Amino acid sequence: MKTELTISTEPIDEAALAKRRAMDDGMGAVVCFLGVVRESEGDDAIIAIDYEAHEEMARRQFELLFDELSQSWPVESVRLVHRIGIVPVNEPSLWVEVVAPHRAEAFDACQFLIDEMKQKVPIWKKPLPA
Amino acid sequence: MKTELTISTEPIDEAALAKRRAMDDGMGAVVCFLGVVRESEGDDAIIAIDYEAHEEMARRQFELLFDELSQSWPVESVRLVHRIGIVPVNEPSLWVEVVAPHRAEAFDACQFLIDEMKQKVPIWKKPLPA
Amino acid sequence: MKFWSYFRDHAGCPETEIEIENGATLAKLHEAVCEQFPKLDGSKNSTLKAVGLEYEDDEFILSDGDEVSFFPPVQGG
């Protein structure tokens, strides 16, 4: 399975990511997820979220999750970008793409990855109040 | 709920579609699905699929599905593009995007829409052998 | 009557007009069509039927001028 992981303070460039996709002729499904910063956290209005990562450990934990994913689903490629630092409301903090032969496995693998990330990858949010 | 439906012989331009997205500050999740033509249908190698649509009825059936979707999930917007005519292997025939406040509902609504489409929307495939 | 996908090949034409008694059901029309186009009889159980732009079931009562479509299972995506 091909993997590509980016943890960076740069804004996520969806169009560039889409352009760089190279998939095998046997692949029939691409699922992308964008997690976008919302205008509120709980009851409080915010203007941004400041994301902090234990970056080296985050890379290691993502690697473990990619391994687990590749053992459960026939996925050709996973690409994941997590933006860190200050991410303003209405901008994406997370972009995940899974390419697989069929739809069901692409959806399942993508959701697995996000669920597990939210349990295991050491990244934290600090909401910046409006 | 905002909806946008395109049924066209033009290639699907993901980057342009991403660029035109305008989502409310309360929205936190975008799920996109791309269905891509694979190199085989059953055991046979193919070079393309020729998609035929009963276009007027397809529009009506998509409309009914969008209504159903909007009653089940708090989705802000659905955009769907189905390419028809000859779609070569490795090019997308379907692009679906669902924007919602949270991840779970975006994934569920997107999968619902594709599942239902495959039951109800009058579009047919003719594989073109290699 | 319109035929779609490979039903068009089985019927040998994309559309035709069919006369049927007043108040006939869609099921009745289906029988008449299969008699006129015997190649469609093999797909009888999997045939999807629409009147105008809506799916209708066998009990649907047809009216003069209804545009009916018959087609095989759909395969979008």
Next chain:
Amino acid sequence: MKFWSYFRDHAGCPETEIEIENGATLAKLHEAVCEQFPKLDGSKNSTLKAVGLEYEDDEFILSDGDEVSFFPPVQGG
């Protein structure tokens, strides 16, 4: 020892060195840390613990020079 997210604020520092007896477990270290940084005691049950880049549980036996991280539940995405 490294502290992450609001644990850094509770500890008052991003990292520190802690001396503990040979063969002590991660649980033992956790107790020592909570004594030295009482503000971390309230989050004791939800504390995640890693040695190097891996999560380890309370029974993990520490070695000289291990880099240990304590942090609150993660919130990526």
